[in-house]
Amino acid sequence: MKEKIETILNKVRSPAKYTGHEVNAVHKDFDNISSKLALAFPDIYEIGMSYPGFQILYHTINKQADALASRVFTPERDLEEILKEEALSLFCLEYWRDLKEYDFIGFTLQYEMSYPTILHMLKLANIPLRTKDRDDSHPFIIGGGPCAFNPEPVAPFFDLIVIGEAEEVIVELMTLHKEWLANKGNKQEFLAKASKITGIYVPSMFEVSYNEDRTIKEVKHKADLASTVKKRVIDDLNHISYPTNPIIPYIDIPHERMVIELFRGCLRGCRFCQAGYIYRPVRERSQDVLTKQAKELYKNTGYDEISLMSLSSSDYSCIHSLLTDLNRNLEKENVSISLPSLRVDAYDIELAKEVQKVRRTGLTLAPEAGSQRMRDVINKQVSEEDLINTVKAAINNGWQRVKLYFMIGLPTETKEDLKGIADLAIKVANLGTRGPIQVTLSTAGFVPKPHTPFAWVKQNTVSELMEKQQYILSLLKRKKYIKFNYHDAKTTQIEGVLARGDRRLAGVLEKVTEKGAWLDSWDEHFDYQRWLSALQECNIDHEFYVLRERDKNEVFPWDHIDSGVDKEFLWKDYQEALNAGLTLNCRDVGCTLCGVCPNLDIDIKLAKDN
């Protein structure tokens, strides 16, 4: 196989993506390692390599003496065609071995639209898609990531799925695998043992029954052993390993920079944001640990930018002293600091000023909704005044372009709220001291997500969203300084189907992959008609999944996946939302009883309390 790959790579564009020999890639003695895992990202190399989580797992596994991790992405069309011509299977980067030679293939479940690409990759590896069609000779197909919190549409394809933070689970899984190999057990025995590890979901052990109205009656463990699968959460982030020697791609990727992760979880509780619920509670890394990681990263990578990653980085409780510390340590090395998720308040601009070499090219702000009422509904606690002051401060500090992100199709939305979006954009543009500044206005269609207060909500139809886009567009006529982008409403519709879907959609995913779906999160590859005909051929009415307000007591497909946040809390918060009432963050006002801390026996951890 290796010889063949050598010659093949001379025929493809950008062969450097497939060599597996980048700086800091790990190579072990393949044939003498007991547990081999192929980390699979269902997108192309450039995208997958930009996800820090992917690198964290790679290095966590490779640190184990008896385990190894290799990477695989979906190949570009040119390589795919050659693989088919030469009757070769999909191979992993590091060892140039057939995927079937691995013990595990672990897919990242990062966004719903990547599901067909997962199936596409399994096909390229000549591995049967459904668990029930595989035997003991096949690798275990495993998954994890944010979409694991409703894995049901892909459940029939996976042997097991990791719910929650994977760093510890994956090591336990590798240890278990080694024992199991020594005892020469069968796959079922392994899965039975694995299912006892907190955070591991074995879909085949659960049975789903349905009501006549097509809603779910019950999701039940076949042997009545457990009714739910609790998410895994790491108590103290200071104690887990974090890779300060990330792989450095040779080719250009969207984010070429060092990344440190300040904390997990988010205090804000924006009601549309799934990450804000599934990663609770907030746990911060200590400042010392972060500074140490930053220094090591610089030594090992030579990158000239460091990104302080988190859901809302400026909420880090010691942000000022952390920035001072980082500046002191990295300034002379020409390293610039970037704060990705800037909030919409002047406080953040002050922060940004502190970061001396912050890039001043464009300021990105996400008010998410155009009117105060709408922002209250989604619990986005910023006022118009905040936004205006932020932009003013930014302009005073040299920024010249502003990007604004909004959602349309939010619950209770009216024309007034939409008009608010256009008005706000115009207002912001006119804050320029010498004529209007450039504003890029982007809207995305709202997709209700599992485990959020909006999980019950009826999504907008394609035509509703398109009308709303047109309406905003009409309000921006002749405003040349505003560039208006909007997400394709059809993608939003399908994303919605998959986000709150159930196991009955697995067949649709097979069909649509058969019809050629691949990289569907890319506009140029997405084909709505293909999805509609796949749905139709499977006799599935997609409106059932998206265009329906759910009953308070409806059993959701993901109810057996326990994020720790109580369903009653989410329902109450939804009712609060409908009245435009706020739920304040629990660091400032004390526990608001979401349930995570007692349910998972864990506490909020702030760096300042260290």
Place this chain on the structure above:
Amino acid sequence: MRYWIKFTKQDKQKYISHRDMHKAVGRVITRANLPVAYSQGFNPHQKISFSSPLELGVASKAEYLDLELTEELSNSDIVKKLNSHAPVGFMFIKAKALTVKPPKLMAWIELARYSLEINNDEGISETINEILNKEEIMVEKRSKRKFRLQNIRSFIHEIKFCDGKLDVLLQTGQRGNLKLSQFIEIFNELSHDSLDFSKFIKEEMYGNNLSQYITPFELLDQLKK
């Protein structure tokens, strides 16, 4: 202080494009903590430049780079530091401080020598002679979206076969360039065998000084005298 440094690009690193290699070597220099000089201006960049680009997919034992440091370091120190931070496949062989101002590497280098081990040498001398006896070898050359035909016979300086090895010397650089892959295409068309592009390796590069072809380091020695 400026240095010329010779390095190899072998194994899987041959799949890295010239541009990406530039970036990668820049990062090796950063990680090795060498006191590299930066250009002035709004967007400062490291002062390094390379010999003419190596074709993607070809391994090389002789690539050159020109590096400027803000302090003087010993030649061996530079090599040692670079090697301790270089990924497998990149090896820094030798560094030489520039005592006089040499020409630009990119402009000076004119020839590249490649070698290839051959399993089947049947009829190989005939093929070599056939090529060398031609007066005209036309290939399509692309320039600004237009194709034109070009006689590249004079770009093939030598083809030799000895000890089971094929040894070719081709024109490279700004004053005419014949890619190894183009040469192989020409060769394979006339021969019984088919040469495997991926098994070639670049052995050395040469430029002209006092009407003699010499290596970059030989040039530095001559300039000193």
